[in-house]
Each structure stands twice: as C-alpha cells, then as structure tokens.
Amino acid sequence: MGGKYYSDVEINLKSDKLLIESEREKLPLLGNSSEKYYEKPSCLEPCSSSALLVLYLFGFCVFLISGAAIFSILESPVEEQFRDRMRMVRQKFLETHPSVSDDELESLITEIVLASNRGVSAIKNASGTPNWSFGQSLFFSSTVITTIGYGHVTPLSRSGKIFCVLYATVGIPLTLVLLSALVERLLVPTVWFLQFLNSRLGHLYQPLNIRLFHLFIIVSFFVIFFLLIPATIFATCEPEWNYLDSFYYCFISLTTIGLGDYIPGDSINQPNRPIYKIVTAAYLFIGITFMMLTLAVFYDIPQLNLGMLFSTSNDVNSEKVRLAGSSTGSQYGAGDVFNSTTATDDNTHRHVVRVRSRRDDSPSPEESGPKELRLP
Known part of the structure; x- marks a missing residue:
C-alpha cells in the first residue's frame, strides 16, 4: 500500500464560485467569484491601517493646501x-x-449684478430668450438631479425654491439608481471585451497587464468620444469659446463639479437655443454614465484600489466585483493558473488537470480508465 495512485481527473466548475485552497496560498481563479483575496504588499505589513490612514489624511491636507496656493498664485x-x-x-x-x-452708477451696477446672479442678462434691455422656457427648464432639471448644479440659473419664487428642494430630494436618488442600472448593463460588453483580450493575449502577458491595457482602452474611449469630440463641437457652436474653454467645460460638467462659468447656449444670438439645451442635457446624462463606467473598471482592479490599504483586516473578503458579475463569467486572474475554456452554454468553465497514471508499469484495465470528479 506504499504506492501512490494517479489518474486523469476532469473537474467541471460552475461559474458562480470557485476557490482552490492550498497549504500556502489562496487563489481566486474566476473573476465572478463572490469572494476575492487581496494581500497587501509585504512592505506595508509593519504599518497598521490606522497609521496609513493618518498618513493619507496628512498627504490629502498637503494636497489641498498646495492646490489653494497654486490657484492663488x-x-x-x-x-x-x-x-x-x-x-x-x-x-x-x-x-x-x-x-x-x-x-x-453704483446702484445700476448693483441691479445688473443681482440680475446676472439670478440668471437674467441685462444685455439688450434683457430681451434675450427667457431662462424658463421648456428647453431651458429641462436643462436646469437635468443639472439638478445629476448634481452638476451650475448655479447660473436659480429659482426666483418661493414656491419654485420649495419645489426644487423636493424635486432634488426625489430626483437625485432616482438618477443614481438609473445610472447604476445603465452601468451594470454596459459592464456586460465591457467584460466581453476583457475576455476577448484574455483569449488573445493571455499566453503573452500577465492578467494584471491585460487589465491595465483594458482600462487604458476604456479611458481612451471616454476621453475621445466624451471630451475631445464634444469639445470640438462646442467650440464650433459657441462663438466666444475656444477649444480649451470647450474641453474645460466638458470635463467640469462630466465630473459633476459644475462651476458654471461656461454654460452652452447662453449667448444672446444663439440659434435654436431651447433645442440646443435639450441636446446638451442628453450629452451630460450619457457622458456621466460612461464616466461612472470608467470609474467602475478602475475600481475593480485591486492593485489600483488604494482603499484596500486602509482595511482593518489582512484579507479583504466578500468584495463587490463590478466587472465580473455572475452574469458575465469573466476570468480575471485565472489565466496564469489554468488554461480554461468555456465548455457549456450555462457559463460552465472546464479546467482539465491530467496526471499520468503510474501505479505500476502495467496497470489493470479497471484502474487505467479515467475517473471523473464533479464539484457542485
């Protein structure tokens, strides 16, 4: 009984969860696993998470003060x-x-500034397009529920201010839910694209490098189609904007900073101003959705997620996987462990581990046949 028995083992693994434990390490083989294990770098082990947080707060304060000093200069x-x-x-x-x-003159200037702060222009005897037409109101509503809040136009009446508070209270959560649902749908083709990169480049590069390349492509797509190209369009449509002003407006708006110094369609001679405002509102909504998608792809890479450094535990378990949802069956980090292929239509991944049978030089027929072990 001192001999060892080997046989061909074929293991069918379902895509909802796979975790192989060994004596030395734990490896997440599939990205759609509900659990991930992320180990902090060894150089950070002596430091506690509290010390890292204090250090981060100090660096953040330095960053904030440096920004204030540079802006002032x-x-x-x-x-x-x-x-x-x-x-x-x-x-x-x-x-x-x-x-x-x-x-x-001082009294006149005061009235003009007060009207301008309320979104009413005094140019040409205040005969421009009203700010509360349907197109303008739709643009204002979109800036409220997306939390951009330019501030160039504000409610003037008491009832309008009360309704704005109620509308934002209900609209902001509804908008966040809708944006999250859209991002979840967009993650499906995004993960498919990552799987395609893994299938083509998995034998050449490490999974982390492939995911960084995938992130670079997603960021490039966002920058080109939601910053560079729209900036060109705004620079053409706005007579007083150059390309830098247009790019600045796109970035400030899609990041929901919303400074309000550049507002499209505020020119007195702007043709089709209400329609222009509606199209701009649609651009902002779609752009914010893709910005959230880009952030989701970035957040899903543990090596880039600095928040894990401040975790109170050594292993971060039950991490929400944004890209590798149960419906997509992605294979993050699995390429360097096994060569996996999609075997069935129900997202079942088959990993074949074959070991040569050698109980003796001439095994018996009943021992030489392959054995199958299936894990639920």
Whole structure:
C-alpha cells in the first residue's frame, strides 16, 4: 500500500464560485467569484491601517493646501487686471457722462449684478430668450438631479425654491439608481471585451497587464468620444469659446463639479437655443454614465484600489466585483493558473488537470480508465 495512485481527473466548475485552497496560498481563479483575496504588499505589513490612514489624511491636507496656493498664485494677477479694467471703464463712463453721479452708477451696477446672479442678462434691455422656457427648464432639471448644479440659473419664487428642494430630494436618488442600472448593463460588453483580450493575449502577458491595457482602452474611449469630440463641437457652436474653454467645460460638467462659468447656449444670438439645451442635457446624462463606467473598471482592479490599504483586516473578503458579475463569467486572474475554456452554454468553465497514471508499469484495465470528479 506504499504506492501512490494517479489518474486523469476532469473537474467541471460552475461559474458562480470557485476557490482552490492550498497549504500556502489562496487563489481566486474566476473573476465572478463572490469572494476575492487581496494581500497587501509585504512592505506595508509593519504599518497598521490606522497609521496609513493618518498618513493619507496628512498627504490629502498637503494636497489641498498646495492646490489653494497654486490657484492663488495663478489667478490673483489676472483678477487684479480685471479689477483695474473695471475701474478704468467706470471712470471713463463718469467722465463721458458727467450728469450721472457715482451713486446712481453704483446702484445700476448693483441691479445688473443681482440680475446676472439670478440668471437674467441685462444685455439688450434683457430681451434675450427667457431662462424658463421648456428647453431651458429641462436643462436646469437635468443639472439638478445629476448634481452638476451650475448655479447660473436659480429659482426666483418661493414656491419654485420649495419645489426644487423636493424635486432634488426625489430626483437625485432616482438618477443614481438609473445610472447604476445603465452601468451594470454596459459592464456586460465591457467584460466581453476583457475576455476577448484574455483569449488573445493571455499566453503573452500577465492578467494584471491585460487589465491595465483594458482600462487604458476604456479611458481612451471616454476621453475621445466624451471630451475631445464634444469639445470640438462646442467650440464650433459657441462663438466666444475656444477649444480649451470647450474641453474645460466638458470635463467640469462630466465630473459633476459644475462651476458654471461656461454654460452652452447662453449667448444672446444663439440659434435654436431651447433645442440646443435639450441636446446638451442628453450629452451630460450619457457622458456621466460612461464616466461612472470608467470609474467602475478602475475600481475593480485591486492593485489600483488604494482603499484596500486602509482595511482593518489582512484579507479583504466578500468584495463587490463590478466587472465580473455572475452574469458575465469573466476570468480575471485565472489565466496564469489554468488554461480554461468555456465548455457549456450555462457559463460552465472546464479546467482539465491530467496526471499520468503510474501505479505500476502495467496497470489493470479497471484502474487505467479515467475517473471523473464533479464539484457542485
């Protein structure tokens, strides 16, 4: 009984969960597993998660202060130039029109600024397109529920302000649910594309390198079709915008920062302004969806997810897998362990491990046949 028995083993593994345990390590073979194991780098083992968090907070504060200092250095001279220009224009106006007192001019400027802050332009006797036409109102509603909030147009009445609060309270959660549902649908072709890259490049590169290449393609798609090309369109449609202004607007809007310094369709002579606003609202909604998709792809790569460094446990179990959902059957990290193929239509992956039978030089017929072990 001292001899060892070997046989051909064929294991059918369902795609909902696979975890092979060995004495030294745990390896997640399929990306659609409900559990993932991520080990922190060995250089970080002596440091506790609390110490890392404190260090990160310190770096974040330094980053915030550095940004404030750089903005102050860059923008203060330009602001001073505008102030000098306004003083010169004001002084020139008073000299040209001596009948107008300084107090009267100050009162007029105050009213103009107040109207401008409420979204009402004083140019051409305030005869431009109204801000609360249906197209303009639809654009405003989209900026509210997507949390962009440009602030160039705000409700003027008390009832409008109350309705805005209620509308945002209901609309923002509904929008988040809809965006999440759309991202989940878009993840299906995204994972298919990753599987295609694994099938073509899995024998040449490590899974992490393939996933980084996949992320690069997704980011490039987002930048080209939702930043560069729309910036070209806005630069053509907006008479006072150059390409940098248009790209700046696209980035600020799709990241939901919404500074409100550049608003499409606010030109007095803008043709078809309501329709232009509706098309812009559709662009913002679709662009934010693809931005969330890009962030989901980025977040699903554990090596790039810095949040895992601050985990209180050594292994991060039960991590939500965004790209490798149970309906997609992706194979993240499995390429370097087994050569897997999709065997059946119900997303069953077959891994074949063949070991030469050698109980003795001439095995008996009943021992030489293959044995099959199936795991549920």
